[in-house]
Amino acid sequence: MKLRKVMIIGVGNVGSTTAYTFVNRGICEEIALVDLNKELAYGHAQDLLDAAAYRQNMIKVSLRDSTDCADIDIAIITVTSGLAQKSRAEELAGTSKIVANIVPNMMKNGFKGIFLIATNPCDAITYQVWKLSGLPRHRVIGTGVWLDTVRLRRLLGEKMDIGPQSIDAFIVGEHGDSQFPVWSHSSVYGIQLNQLDKNRIDFQDIGLTAKNKGFEIVKYKHCTEYGISSTITEICQHIFTNSHRALALSCILNGEYGYKDVAIGVPAILNQHGIKKIIELDFSNNEKQLFDNSINIVKNYIAQIN
Numbered sequence: 001m002k003l004r005k006v007m008i009i010g011v012g013n014v015g016s017t018t019a020y021t022f023v024n025r026g027i028c029e030e031i032a033l034v035d036l037n038k039e040l041a042y043g044h045a046q047d048l049l050d051a052a053a054y055r056q057n058m059i060k061v062s063l064r065d066s067t068d069c070a071d072i073d074i075a076i077i078t079v080t081s082g083l084a085q086k087s088r089a090e091e092l093a094g095t096s097k098i099v100a101n102i103v104p105n106m107m108k109n110g111f112k113g114i115f116l117i118a119t120n121p122c123d124a125i126t127y128q129v130w131k132l133s134g135l136p137r138h139r140v141i142g143t144g145v146w147l148d149t150v151r152l153r154r155l156l157g158e159k160m161d162i163g164p165q166s167i168d169a170f171i172v173g174e175h176g177d178s179q180f181p182v183w184s185h186s187s188v189y190g191i192q193l194n195q196l197d198k199n200r201i202d203f204q205d206i207g208l209t210a211k212n213k214g215f216e217i218v219k220y221k222h223c224t225e226y227g228i229s230s231t232i233t234e235i236c237q238h239i240f241t242n243s244h245r246a247l248a249l250s251c252i253l254n255g256e257y258g259y260k261d262v263a264i265g266v267p268a269i270l271n272q273h274g275i276k277k278i279i280e281l282d283f284s285n286n287e288k289q290l291f292d293n294s295i296n297i298v299k300n301y302i303a304q305i306n
């Protein structure tokens with residue numbers, strides 16, 4: 001049996017909770033932790049190993065340098081320069097510098113896996129990792145709007161009293177202010193949402209609440225970690241199981257939706273090699289305008305990366 005190995009680069013709130021979620025879901029055999037703060041990483045490793053001892057399968061939690069990556073299947077980027085509680089855009093200068101130091105050195109040291117990026121601003125950093133790594137685009141994935149999509153589904157589920165997994169609604173665009181729900185394609189078993197429960201649901205308000213949920217959580221607990229860790233774990237699980245499930249992820253476009261050379265949140269099918277195929281939606285005129293706006297915003301971030 002081939003052992004599944006993930007590396008988590010940045011073991012702060014998001015990275016450590018992701019490692020804990022990996023342990024509890026048993027999705028891999030080794031979790032390699034990387035952080036500038038070696039004592040923090042050591043403490044998390046020891047705590048995680050205690051948790052892993054409750055599992056039936058053997059899980060190794062190792063401390064590594066990011067350059068020790070030749071045997072890693074999925075490298076997850078959750079670093080930040082300490083501005084995670086500010087706006088996603090304000091993080092760009094700091095996070096892009098960290099990524100510029102880490103990724104080329106990993107490539108020089110034989111990284112052959114998939115990059116999964118949660119660090120913000122997620123789409124711009126996903127693009128930067130793709131450029132710096134020289135990897136084919138299917139092997140560089142951003143968590144993008146998958147967390148926003150799941151938030152939208154749970155908010156709709158709460159209103160409609162339907163399980164979020166049965167609601168086929170989703171968000172596309174930037175993991176940021178210009179994201180938007182694609183109501184023209186949202187349904188439960190083919191029944192358009194606005195036909196199903198039009199009297200009780202203020203769709204505009206739900207889209208806004210989903211978009212702002214992260215900021216609301218940060219206001220109360222100074223970070224978000226459980227939701228995004230579940231997002232990261234689910235994406236890794238779909239890769240490891242070759243599930244071919246379609247999620248709304250930050251993908252590098254190469255002609256899809258009429259754009260190239262940019263990363264943005266769109267529905268895509270995941271397999272063991274990463275992004276198998278981007279699904280192209282037939283947007284309404286209004287949605288097309290919102291998507292174009294979102295692309296321009298991400299391109300503007302990308303232009304600021306040196």
Ligand SMILES: NC(=O)c1ccc[n+]([C@@H]2O[C@H](COP(=O)([O-])OP(=O)(O)OC[C@H]3O[C@@H](n4cnc5c(N)ncnc54)[C@H](O)[C@@H]3O)[C@@H](O)[C@H]2O)c1
Nearest residue numbers: 010011012013014035036037078079080084118119120228
């Ligand atoms: N995509 C999403 O939906 C989503 C959700 C929540 C948070 N985030 C993002 O995730 C990132 C991490 O957030 P957090 O709350 O965990 O931050 P944090 O400050 O708790 O953790 C960041 C960690 O990165 C480490 N680090 C910094 N530079 C490093 C380097 N060069 N090498 C190795 N480690 C380094 C720090 O020591 C720290 O432990 C932020 O960019 C945040 O905005 C994204």
